[in-house]
Amino acid sequence: MTAYVINGSSFEHDEEGYLKNLADWNKDLAEIIAKDEKIDLTAEHWEVVNFLREYYDEYQVAPAIRVLVKAMKKAFGAEKGDQKYLYQLFPYGPAKQACKIAGLPKPTGCV
Amino acid sequence: MSTLHTVNKSPFERAALISALGHVRPGDALLMIEDAVVGARKRTAFAAVVEAAAKICALFVLAPDLAARGMAEKDLIEGIKTVDYGGFVDLAAKHRRVQSWL
Amino acid sequence: MAEVEAPKLPSGVRKKLMFVNRKAPHGTIYALEALEVVLISAAFEQEVCLAFLDDGVFQLVKGQNTQAIGTKNFAPTYRALGDYEITRLYVERESLAERGLATADLMPIVHEDPDDADEEKPSIQVVGRAEMATLMAEQDVLLSF
Incomplete structure (x- = not known):
């Protein structure tokens, strides 16, 4: 598969599932990407996804995990700015999985 | 704690050589390779800057690159020494760090 | 993967790394490549700083808009x-002046004050050529770009 399909429209992604075109993203597409990642998006997931999109919008870069934890802590407090909390939401790596769902490129330094 | 500076472009093409010469410190060495050997010639528009830098640090050119461009030692600004590939390696080993001015 | 622990040099050695930026931003790939390597290097817990001199100072100019290119x-x-x-982003004063730029033409870039999380400190330090040479x-x- 090289594209996500919603109602007959297809949206290209790379071999790891990251959207090729940032502007393609919408909430329905996020749900589909999440399903592929075997994640049911809750309000807590959306909080992270939206936070990542805002971070990207501001800085044009997807934050590394360490940076995400710190920035979440500043925005939402210590309980959510916590690596363990983020891993509970996104077991295969918060930066990686949440960025994919948020339609962002793979974080730089995430090899 | 000295530095070997390397430059590989002619000063007529880009500012790297002049910029490098502006940042050398006593004890450093600067090696001109590839098209940068042009900067070692006498009487170029940049010769005064190169001559002034030669008073601060040691200047070298890579002999194979010099020969390839039809230049000889007699064409060089006074005080500039030639090295071969082995001499390049020796310079890199002698100094604490290498900075290539791209 | 981001979740892999940051790689460490033997015996946790911290090296002083300076990324030297000497090229204007959008005509060649150097500036972007340097920035990506800088972000990656941050995971290695080294003492990283950036130098901007010659045309590299254009990388920090405010109001860049690449939409039309x-x-x-x-x-x-x-x-x-x-x-x-x-x-620490060191910008060379002479390079700015040669290009008709002043500190006010640069983007404000700040970081959190380590002594007070609510305070921010400027990251850009304008230094003279001799001081830049000393820092190098x-x-x-x-690492040159």
Whole structure:
């Protein structure tokens, strides 16, 4: 598969599932990407996804995990700015999985 | 704690050589390779800057690159020494760090 | 993967790394490549700083807009460097002056004050050419772009 399909429209992604075109993203597409990642998006997931999109919008870069934890802590407090909390939401790596769902490129330094 | 500076472009093409010469410190060495050997010639528009830098640090050119461009030692600004590939390696080993001015 | 622990040099050695930026931002790939390597290097817990001289000073000019040339505008990413604990951006005064630029033409870039999380400190330090040469001479490794 090289594209996500919603109602007959297809949206290209790379071999790891990251959207090729940032502007393609919408909430329905996020749900589909999440399903592929075997994640049911809750309000807590959306909080992270939206936070990542805002971070990207501001800085044009997807934050590394360490940076995400710190920035979440500043925005939402210590309980959510916590690596363990983020891993509970996104077991295969918060930066990686949440960025994919948020339609962002793979974080730089995430090899 | 000295530095070997390397430059590989002619000063007529880009500012790297002049910029490098502006940042050398006593004890450093600067090696001109590839098209940068042009900067070692006498009487170029940049010769005064190169001559002034030669008073601060040691200047070298890579002999194979010099020969390839039809230049000889007699064409060089006074005080500039030639090295071969082995001499390049020796310079890199002698100094604490290498900075290539791209 | 981001979740892999940061790689460490033997015996946890911290080296002084300086990324030397000497090229204007959008005509060649150097500036963007340098920025990406800088972000990656942050995971290695080294003492990283950035130098901007010659045309490299144009990388930090405010108001860059690449929309009409169809390339990524990575200028805002310099403002994220503080989050990566990269807090020293040295800009050469002579390079600015030669190009008709002043400090006020540069983007404000700040980082969190380590002594007070509510305070921010400027990351850009404008230094003279001689001081830039001294800073370079203090590094373990110089990476040129």
